[in-house]
Amino acid sequence: MSSTKIFLKSSDDKTFEIDETAARASETLKNIIDGGCLDGVIPLPNVSSNILPKVIEYCKKHGGDNGSSKKIANGGVDKDKEILPDYDEEEDKREKVRVDELKKWEEEYMDFDQQVLYDLMLAANYLHIKGLLDLTVEKAASMIRGRTPDQIRENFNINSDFTPEEEEEMILIEDEWDDEWAFD
Amino acid sequence: MNDCSSSSSASPFESSPSAVATDESDSPHSSLLLPNLPDDIALQCIARVPPFYHNELSLVSKSWLSMLRSTVFLSTCDRLNCSRHFLYFNVEIYGSSFKWFALDHNPKNPRNLYPVPPIPSQPIGSTFAVLGPKIYALGGLVNNTLSSAVWIFDSRFNRWESGPKMHIGRKLAIAGVLNGKIYVMGGCGQSTNWAEVFDPVLGFWAPIPSPVEVTRRLFCASAVMEEKFYALAYYQGGVVFDPCDSSWRNAPTELSLRWRGRVVVDGILYCYDGFGKIKGFDLKEGKWKELKGVQRDSPAFIVDVVMANVGGRLFVLWVENRNQTEISCSEVEVSKDSNGGLWGSIVWSEVILAVPVSSYIAACLAVEF
Numbered sequence: 001m002s003s004t005k006i007f008l009k010s011s012d013d014k015t016f017e018i019d020e021t022a023a024r025a026s027e028t029l030k031n032i033i034d035g036g037c038l039d040g041v042i043p044l045p046n047v048s049s050n051i052l053p054k055v056i057e058y059c060k061k062h063g064g065d066n067g068s069s070k071k072i073a074n075g076g077v078d079k080d081k082e083i084l085p086d087y088d089e090e091e092d093k094r095e096k097v098r099v100d101e102l103k104k105w106e107e108e109y110m111d112f113d114q115q116v117l118y119d120l121m122l123a124a125n126y127l128h129i130k131g132l133l134d135l136t137v138e139k140a141a142s143m144i145r146g147r148t149p150d151q152i153r154e155n156f157n158i159n160s161d162f163t164p165e166e167e168e169e170m171i172l173i174e175d176e177w178d179d180e181w182a183f184d
Numbered sequence: 185m186n187d188c189s190s191s192s193s194a195s196p197f198e199s200s201p202s203a204v205a206t207d208e209s210d211s212p213h214s215s216l217l218l219p220n221l222p223d224d225i226a227l228q229c230i231a232r233v234p235p236f237y238h239n240e241l242s243l244v245s246k247s248w249l250s251m252l253r254s255t256v257f258l259s260t261c262d263r264l265n266c267s268r269h270f271l272y273f274n275v276e277i278y279g280s281s282f283k284w285f286a287l288d289h290n291p292k293n294p295r296n297l298y299p300v301p302p303i304p305s306q307p308i309g310s311t312f313a314v315l316g317p318k319i320y321a322l323g324g325l326v327n328n329t330l331s332s333a334v335w336i337f338d339s340r341f342n343r344w345e346s347g348p349k350m351h352i353g354r355k356l357a358i359a360g361v362l363n364g365k366i367y368v369m370g371g372c373g374q375s376t377n378w379a380e381v382f383d384p385v386l387g388f389w390a391p392i393p394s395p396v397e398v399t400r401r402l403f404c405a406s407a408v409m410e411e412k413f414y415a416l417a418y419y420q421g422g423v424v425f426d427p428c429d430s431s432w433r434n435a436p437t438e439l440s441l442r443w444r445g446r447v448v449v450d451g452i453l454y455c456y457d458g459f460g461k462i463k464g465f466d467l468k469e470g471k472w473k474e475l476k477g478v479q480r481d482s483p484a485f486i487v488d489v490v491m492a493n494v495g496g497r498l499f500v501l502w503v504e505n506r507n508q509t510e511i512s513c514s515e516v517e518v519s520k521d522s523n524g525g526l527w528g529s530i531v532w533s534e535v536i537l538a539v540p541v542s543s544y545i546a547a548c549l550a551v552e553f
Binding site: 121144161166 | 218219225229237240241244245543
C-alpha cells in the first residue's frame with residue numbers, strides 16, 4: 001500500500017496532511033488524485049479548519065474500507081452472508097468484533113454539537129464521503145424522530161409560518177390524531 | 185423482497201387530513217426546511233425519519249407540510265436504500281374496535297409508540313403476512329360472512345389499500361411467506377381453494393392442490409422454517425408443505441405441542457409455553473428447549489403473548505392484568521451456546537401501552553423497509 005501524503009488546504013488557509021489511502025474515502029479527493037491533477041496542495045474552499053481535522057479523522061478510520069461501514073448501515077447484518085459458499089464461523093466472529101469496535105468508535109466520534117453536525121454534513125456532502133454523510137444525516141434524523149412539532153421547531157430554530165388561523169386548524173388535526181390513541 | 189422502488193407515483197399524502205391550502209408543486213422549496221442547511225441535505229435528514237412520524241412532522245411548518253407531500257420527498261425516501269426494521273402491532277378490543285401501532289424504541293425518544301392508520305373496515309379474525317415493506321391482512325369475518333378481501337398496508341407510505349381478493353373467504357386462516365410469495369391455508373370449509381398462493385409480481389392468487397386428509401384438519405398456527413411451510417394443528421398433528429415439489433408431509437409431532445406467539449429467529453421456532461417460559465424448537469434436534477436467562481417471576485397475570493423477529497432480535501409483547509390491563513414489550517437477543525442451549529438476554533423491557541380490559545393483540549409483525 002502506498003502511503004503517499006496528500007495536503008489539504010482549508011477555507012481559512014490552514015494546511016493538513018492525510019495519507020492517500022485515507023483520502024480515497026472521499027470520492028471528490030479520489031477523483032482529483034486519479035485525475036493526476038495533484039499539484040502539491042488540494043484547496044477545499046468549503047471546509048474550514050475547525051471541521052477538516054474531524055473529516056480527516058473519519059477518512060483515516062475508513063480509508064480503503066467501505067465494507068464495514070456498509071454493514072453498520074444495514075444494522076450490522078450482512079445479508080449476502082447466507083449465500084456465500086465459504087461461510088466461516090471464525091471469520092464471522094472476527095467481523096462481528098470489528099463491526100462492534102467500529103460502532104463504538106462512531107458513537108464517540110459523533111459526540112458533538114449541532115453546529116459541528118451541520119458543518120460535517122456539508123463537508124461530507126461536498127467531499128462525497130458517503131459513509132460520513134449517512135452517519136451525520138442519520139444523527140440529524142434521530143433528533144427529529146420522536147419529537148413533537150414544537151420540540152422540532154425549537155431544536156432546529158424553525159419558524160412556524162402558519163397563519164394563526166392555520167395554526168388553529170393544525171391543532172385540531174393534531175387533536176384528531178391524538179384521538180387515534182384513545183380507546184373508546 | 186425489499187423492493188424500494190415506488191409502486192405508486194401518486195402522493196400518499198393527498199389523502200391525509202388537510203384543512204390547509206398547500207403548495208402541491210414539486211419545484212424545490214424556496215423556504216428553508218432546516219435553517220442553515222441546504223434543502224437537499226435537509227430532505228435526506230427528514231426522509232430518514234420513519235413514515236409513521238410523517239403525519240406529525242407536517243405540523244412543523246408550511247414548508248415541511250408541502251415538502252412531505254412532494255414527489256421529490258418520496259423519491260428521496262425511495263432512494264434511501266437502508267434497510268430498517270420496525271414492529272407493527274394490532275390491538276383488538278374484544279367485539280368493538282381495532283388500533284394499529286408502530287413501535288420505535290429508542291431510549292432518547294420521549295415515547296415509543298406511534299398510531300398507524302386503521303384498516304378502513306377491519307374484519308374480525310383476519311390473518312396477517314408481511315412481504316418486505318407491506319403488511320397483508322387476509323380475509324376475516326364481515327357481517328358474519330367469511331371474507332376473501334385483502335388489505336395491504338405499505339409502511340413506506342403509511343396507508344392501507346385494498347388488494348387482490350383471494351378465491352375463497354376465510355377467517356383465522358394460517359399464512360406464511362416463502363420465496364417472496366404469500367401462502368395462506370384453511371379458515372374455510374373443504375375446497376379446491378383451501379390453500380392459495382399470492383405472487384406479488386403477478387398480482388393474483390392461485391390455488392394449491394391439497395390432499396383431503398390435510399384440509400380436514402383444524403390448523404391453529406404456522407411457521408416457515410428451512411424453506412418449508414409448517415402448519416400446526418391442535419389435535420390431528422401438523423403438516424409440512426414444500427413449495428419446491430408441492431409435497432405434503434406430516435410434521436414432527438413434538439412441533440404441534442406449542443403454538444402461542446410462535447416466531448422463527450435464526451432457524452429456531454420460539455413459543456410461549458403458557459407458564460412464564462419461552463421455549464425454542466430446534467428442527468435439527470427435533471425437541472423443545474427452554475430459552476434460558478429470560479424467565480419471569482409472575483406469569484399468572486399474563487393473558488396473551490405474541491412475538492416477532494425484528495431484524496434478528498426476538499420481540500415479545502404480552503398483555504398483562506395487574507392494577508390495569510397493559511401491553512409490555514421485551515427485546516431479547518437470542519444465541520445458542522456450544523451445547524445447543526438457547527440463551528436470551530433482555531436488551532430492554534417496558535410497559536408500552538395501557539389498554540381496555542378485554543383487549544388482545546391480534547397481530548404482531550416485523551416490517552422491513
